[in-house]
Amino acid sequence: MKIKKYLTLTRAGIIESLHFRLGTLVMTAGNLLYLIVVYFLWKSIFASSETDVVNGMTFNDTIIYLVLATALFGFMEMYTVWEMGRNIQSGKIVLDLLKPMEYRRYLFWSYSGSFVTNFFFTVLPTFIVVGIVTRGAIPLGTNLLFFAVSVILGVMINYSIDFIVGTICLYTESIWGINIMKQVIVLLLSGATVPIAFFPEPLKTVVYYLPFQSIYNAPLTLLLDGDPQPETVLGIIGTQLIWCIVMTAVGKLFWKISLRQITVNGG
Amino acid sequence: MKKKGLGFYLKIYCKILAQDLKSKMSYRADFIISTIGMIFTNIAGFASFWILFRNFSSINGWGYYEILFLYGFSLVSLTPVQCFFDNNWSLRTYVYSGDFIKYCFRPINLFFYFQSEVFDIKGLGQLAFGIGTLIYSWVKLGLGFTPLMLLKMIVFLITASLVMIALQNAAAATCFWIHNSFYVLDLVTRFKDYAKYPVTIFSPVFRFIFTFVMPIAFIAYYPSLVILRPDEVPLLSWLSPLFGCLFFWLSYKFWMRGAVKYSGTGS
Amino acid sequence: MSSIISIKNVTKEFKVLNRREGLKGSIKDLFSRDYRIVRAVDNISMDIEQGEIIGYLGPNGAGKSTTIKMMTGVLEPTSGEILVDNNVPYRNRTKNAQNIGVVFGQRSQLWWALPLIESFNILKDIYQIGDAEYNNMLEMYRSLADIEPLLHKPVRQMSLGQRTLSDILAAFLHDPKIVFLDEPTIGLDVSMKAKIRGLIHALNKEKNTTVILTTHDMGDVDALCRRIVIIDSGKMLYDNDIEHLKGFFGSYRTLKIRVDGDLSKQSEAVRRELSGLPVSCNDEWISILVDEEKATVMDVLNQLRNAFTIRDMQLEEISTEEVIKKIYEEGVK
Numbered sequence: 068m069k070i071k072k073y074l075t076l077t078r079a080g081i082i083e084s085l086h087f088r089l090g091t092l093v094m095t096a097g098n099l100l101y102l103i104v105v106y107f108l109w110k111s112i113f114a115s116s117e118t119d120v121v122n123g124m125t126f127n128d129t130i131i132y133l134v135l136a137t138a139l140f141g142f143m144e145m146y147t148v149w150e151m152g153r154n155i156q157s158g159k160i161v162l163d164l165l166k167p168m169e170y171r172r173y174l175f176w177s178y179s180g181s182f183v184t185n186f187f188f189t190v191l192p193t194f195i196v197v198g199i200v201t202r203g204a205i206p207l208g209t210n211l212l213f214f215a216v217s218v219i220l221g222v223m224i225n226y227s228i229d230f231i232v233g234t235i236c237l238y239t240e241s242i243w244g245i246n247i248m249k250q251v252i253v254l255l256l257s258g259a260t261v262p263i264a265f266f267p268e269p270l271k272t273v274v275y276y277l278p279f280q281s282i283y284n285a286p287l288t289l290l291l292d293g294d295p296q297p298e299t300v301l302g303i304i305g306t307q308l309i310w311c312i313v314m315t316a317v318g319k320l321f322w323k324i325s326l327r328q329i330t331v332n333g334g
Numbered sequence: 335m336k337k338k339g340l341g342f343y344l345k346i347y348c349k350i351l352a353q354d355l356k357s358k359m360s361y362r363a364d365f366i367i368s369t370i371g372m373i374f375t376n377i378a379g380f381a382s383f384w385i386l387f388r389n390f391s392s393i394n395g396w397g398y399y400e401i402l403f404l405y406g407f408s409l410v411s412l413t414p415v416q417c418f419f420d421n422n423w424s425l426r427t428y429v430y431s432g433d434f435i436k437y438c439f440r441p442i443n444l445f446f447y448f449q450s451e452v453f454d455i456k457g458l459g460q461l462a463f464g465i466g467t468l469i470y471s472w473v474k475l476g477l478g479f480t481p482l483m484l485l486k487m488i489v490f491l492i493t494a495s496l497v498m499i500a501l502q503n504a505a506a507a508t509c510f511w512i513h514n515s516f517y518v519l520d521l522v523t524r525f526k527d528y529a530k531y532p533v534t535i536f537s538p539v540f541r542f543i544f545t546f547v548m549p550i551a552f553i554a555y556y557p558s559l560v561i562l563r564p565d566e567v568p569l570l571s572w573l574s575p576l577f578g579c580l581f582f583w584l585s586y587k588f589w590m591r592g593a594v595k596y597s598g599t600g601s
Numbered sequence: 602m603s604s605i606i607s608i609k610n611v612t613k614e615f616k617v618l619n620r621r622e623g624l625k626g627s628i629k630d631l632f633s634r635d636y637r638i639v640r641a642v643d644n645i646s647m648d649i650e651q652g653e654i655i656g657y658l659g660p661n662g663a664g665k666s667t668t669i670k671m672m673t674g675v676l677e678p679t680s681g682e683i684l685v686d687n688n689v690p691y692r693n694r695t696k697n698a699q700n701i702g703v704v705f706g707q708r709s710q711l712w713w714a715l716p717l718i719e720s721f722n723i724l725k726d727i728y729q730i731g732d733a734e735y736n737n738m739l740e741m742y743r744s745l746a747d748i749e750p751l752l753h754k755p756v757r758q759m760s761l762g763q764r765t766l767s768d769i770l771a772a773f774l775h776d777p778k779i780v781f782l783d784e785p786t787i788g789l790d791v792s793m794k795a796k797i798r799g800l801i802h803a804l805n806k807e808k809n810t811t812v813i814l815t816t817h818d819m820g821d822v823d824a825l826c827r828r829i830v831i832i833d834s835g836k837m838l839y840d841n842d843i844e845h846l847k848g849f850f851g852s853y854r855t856l857k858i859r860v861d862g863d864l865s866k867q868s869e870a871v872r873r874e875l876s877g878l879p880v881s882c883n884d885e886w887i888s889i890l891v892d893e894e895k896a897t898v899m900d901v902l903n904q905l906r907n908a909f910t911i912r913d914m915q916l917e918e919i920s921t922e923e924v925i926k927k928i929y930e931e932g933v934k
Binding site: 097100101103104107108110111112113114115116121122239240241243244245246247248251252254255260261265266267270 | 361363364367368369370371372374375378381382385386388389390391392393394395456517518521524525528531535536537540548
């Protein structure tokens, strides 16, 4: 079966990431600490405010949003740009290109094992903790299904963006600079640091027209909406789908063109 | 053999630095992209700040300009770690590949030799940004100016830098024991972003943790109090230079211990 | 004369983690780990005189680099005693470092982005080399190799051969008493190998520097070393002159003959005729391994001439490479 060769990569990835026992522990503990900081920060922010609801968000809404966004961030972060940049600089990329599958896919599936471990070590515990602590603030219903679909689309959009940025490394040695720019833009404009609801007006509109909010904001909106209207769901997932297709296409095309240029110039 | 004192090390460092800068100039593109990346990071940090304060007028009794002061303070105090200790980021790779052994054969301090190899020039952009922010908030707060204040400022900025350097050293040195140390380093880097908030927003337990265990409160909060709120300076602020040196010394010992342990492995 | 390096009954043990296999094993590893002790170096003793070039040989993982790490002061022996220039290397790592130079074939220790001359300049300060000594050394380098084109080239732009050459020059720069060379010719082409060997030889002659050379290339050994030390699985197998080593197996020579008729049938006949000597054959030759202590090649040849018509013959000496291979495989008898 065709999928089997991909799943082999997934399995190898799981084994590899489990081997790093302390790393996993540190990662989990680190995320917890980070969330605690976020909690206290916003608690005191809301405590300093005169009203309980700011821009339509209560403290609970904000914190759930940010906690889940952080968990999703940890889940989706694939360090693709670093990986590509390093492989390009070391020349290992040539070996990867010789593999009997498309590089884009190879890279994705090599990493996919970490999705599984990340899911069990960060995402699931976070959801359970948030669910218990907030006593059911996460509605459980069809929204979970929409959320799952939306997360998958989010992962694909995120990967496509990473892949495009990673391709830039074929042209420059400045991996650090390229990666930090990407990271900063994605984190801010996707609403992972400050929820998009708090953005001032013109900026908010602009952000909704960019692909970044489809990564974290879209799935979280679907999850936290207990009773989503079909139009809302369709609108959000539709937007994600469009971005997914557009970004994937752009990524593929850009990679193809860049690679041709590199092979012609003899890298 | 002559004694190898501070002068000896300073001379070598300056020599390496001068040569390094000379050769960096031949990679202009990398320099420009990295600097832009750095500026992006700072602008994004500033933007999330600005967005927050559009919704809330103060955090825990700290006004916009006061928080901005903390922010500028943290940026400046983070510059030395960025400029002089950036090789910590590569430590993991050297240890992994076994190349770290090459640092063990010189008749000079191992830690110094390793760190001296890289000077990261892009930290200077951050320095400029931080100083700008500091001056701006200083003026807006109407703090006034005396030479004594400047002296205090410099002493406490150095203190704060030492703390951050200590944190990074310790985080980087974990790679001698665990494989996925990247997460540790990444975590500490994420945490330093929270150094710019007053530690009073946390509950006593975490106030203790962020003061003594992961001492990010010393990066901006405690030292800034001396300038910002001269009437209510806690003892910890005055002790912070002592703590800065202590943390640095501890991290150095930890790092060296790791290095010794590393060479003890077979590879 | 007291020796520059003296190693007495040195043993080094490591704790190694047993990893379990497969997905299940990885999960188990998360919760419990078990270690085993590996003896990387096992009761080794040797003395090395100033000015010697020693070939330090052994298959991969034999314990060579562990021994070298102990001599350079990076590792502390589990038991036993090492003295390098009357210093305990582990206790005085920096002092010891002043006395030694180290080159790893694949890992440059020079500043990647800097031109060679700038690296030299920094090394001059690090090792506190006086101006006169430094200039003399550079002068000598100029006389030994064509270094001008290298001096102003950043290390990262050099070819592997140029980089190795530069690394060797850098290792000798502070006129150390001992230089450790770890596979200096690995990955180089034939002419570059010859150049590197020539340089090492000249530097050793000029400065009477002790050189400890680990390599898998017997060409290096033949060209440079008079004495070789062989270890395997941490144990010392051999420590003596290279001549003596050949003597060990040198009484053996291979006689190859070609005779009329079907070779495999004839080789059977030869075997019967010589009863006792190992005989083998391929498409062209019948090979006979002759132990000259028992019967000379001439005797064997005469004996054969009576029974067969010999069309052609060859005589082969055993090479260092084969000797080493034999030692790795069988040990010293």
